[in-house]
Amino acid sequence: MIRKLQHVFALSEKGARDFVKAVAWCFLCNVSLMLPVGVVMATLQYLLETLETGANPAEKALVYTGGAAAVLALLFVLHWFQYASLYLATYQESAARRISLAETLRKLPLSFFGTRDLSDLTSTLIADCSALDQMFSHYIPQLFASILSTVFIGICMFCFDWRMALAVLWVLPAAVLLTAGSKKLQDAFGTRNILTKRAVADAIQEDIEAIRDIQSCNRQEACLKELDRRLEAAEQSSIRSELATGVFVCSAQAFLRVGLATTVLVGAGLLAGGELSFLYFLGFLFAAARLYDPLGLVLQNIAATFSAKLKIERMRAIQEQPVQTGVETCAPKNFDIVFDHVKFAYREGESVLEDVSFTARQGQVTALVGPSGGGKSTACKLAARFWDIQGGRITLGGIDISTVDPETLLRHYSFVFQDVVLFRDTILENIRLGRRGATDEEVYAAAKAARCDEFIRELPDGYQTVVGENGSTLSGGERQRISIARALLKDAPVILLDEATASLDVENETAVQEAISRLVKDKTVLIIAHRMRTVAGADHVVVLADGGVAQEGTPAELLAREGLYRQMAERQQ
DSSP, X not given: OHHHHHHHHTOOHHHHHHHHHHHHHHHHHHHHTTHHHHHHHHHHHHHHHHHHHTOXXXXXXXXXXXXXXXXXHHHHHHHXXXXXXXXXXXXXXXHHHHHHHHHHHHHSOHHHHHHSOHHHHHHIIIIIHHHHHHHHHHTHHHHHHHHHHHHHHHHXXXXXXXXXXXXXXXXXXXXXXXXXXXXXXXXXXXHHHHHHHHHHHHHHHHHHHTHHHHHHTTXXXXXXXXXXXXXXXXXXXXXXXXXXXXXXXXXXXXXXXXXXXXXXXXXXXXXXXXXXXXXXXXXXXXXXXXXXXXXXHHHHXXXXXXXXXXXXXHHHHHHTSOOOOOBSOOOOSSOOEEEEEEEEEEETTEEEEEEEEEEEOTTSEEEEEOSTTSSHHHHHHHHTTSSOOSEEEEEETTEEGGGBOHHHHHTTEEEEESSOOOOSSBHHHHHHTTSTTOOHHHHHHHHHHTTOHHHHHTSTTGGGOBOOGGGTTSOHHHHHHHHHHHHHHHTOSEEEEESTTTTOOHHHHHHHHHHHHHHTTTSEEEEEOSOGGGGTTOSEEEEEETTEEEEEEOHHHHHHSSSHHHHHHHHTO
């Protein structure tokens, strides 16, 4: 049962066990709420007996007062344990759920992120998790507990009088079927509601990211109109979704009230015929009134469970993705990167690399050049196992990288990309990201080697200056040099450079190139560039075109013979 609950509700093993405990305590609380009905019945029976016998009713007042106090104390204790099992356990599981999702995302290949919208993933991690917190603390355990308590109380009713039990409970199957029968309709509207809300989130994120372009093109009004249209669609979708749920749930709850009327009619008939005592009649009325409250909650929770199912499926779609695995040790004999008849495609039928073979040797700079779409960036990322290849093999020092855990493998790599990512933190901590635990002195040394110490110390707070979102307060060249400082601090034996100077002016490019020359010393370097002067000092050049190796050799060799490299160099003169 535990495994079943884990799968159905996307819970951890501990979360599934806590869920069972929560249902049990909710069940006990629901059943215990019938105890006050029993106390009232016993008190009324005693009062009636004293009226018949002429006894003093105050004689056992202390007994019944004590009994009522004991019932209240028991209710308090049960509800306390219910609170602990529901809310405390739910929020512990919520933290575990978020960590589990984050861990899964961390281990997924980049191919997964190429097929999923980032705002959708954000919505799953934040909005869906928050919604499930609410559902597991307020709805779902109570649903199961209400069903169990209703069955238990119903059996007890049949033990006292089957006719009155039928009068109370006959509406239950009809009300449940009315609610459950609307599941497909609620799922359809719920799915549409999620999609329209996702479209709003996408539009907002896109407008914020492109705010400068929108303003420069004077497209504010058009963007606002489009956003307003999506907001209106989301609002209408939410209304339709709530209406689809509300109509059936409210109808079922109203139908339950018919049961109270049948209880009165049947009870009155039995009472008039002398087949039922007044106390029993009164007790069934109290029980029916009390029973219909959790039944109404059951119907509301069924609708909530339908909604939770959609969110759980979205989470499960992430958790069940195949993650990249491998051994957690990697001790290559050297750091040569060898592509051996590599085949790769992002999507089936759209080959990017086809039978690519070359070697990037340790102590050399290997440059990948070629026209756009030739597979240069793809090859660079495949070398670090950002994706898994479909054919051939890639080795690092003779070790097939597909057999190594990605995190273990990446300890041997440093990256400098064209698009530098900086966090909203101090410059010191942004550089220290290269090697957590590095001393301040080591960070300063890396910054000096990367030619960024000078401009950092000119900033108002020096190394303690907090950069803006993604380093927005710094220039492109400054961000790039911080990225190189980060790579220098890591001091990995393999360096991957992807268009590191493509967007820089001549002055910044010169500074960055000097920093790179210090970074790549005695390393295995794989560099991607469109500018021929960037790779002029490379030891080996591989020309990629149409997904294959068109040429390879030294820059001088390739310039000396006809081919794509020479054509590219001549066009850039």
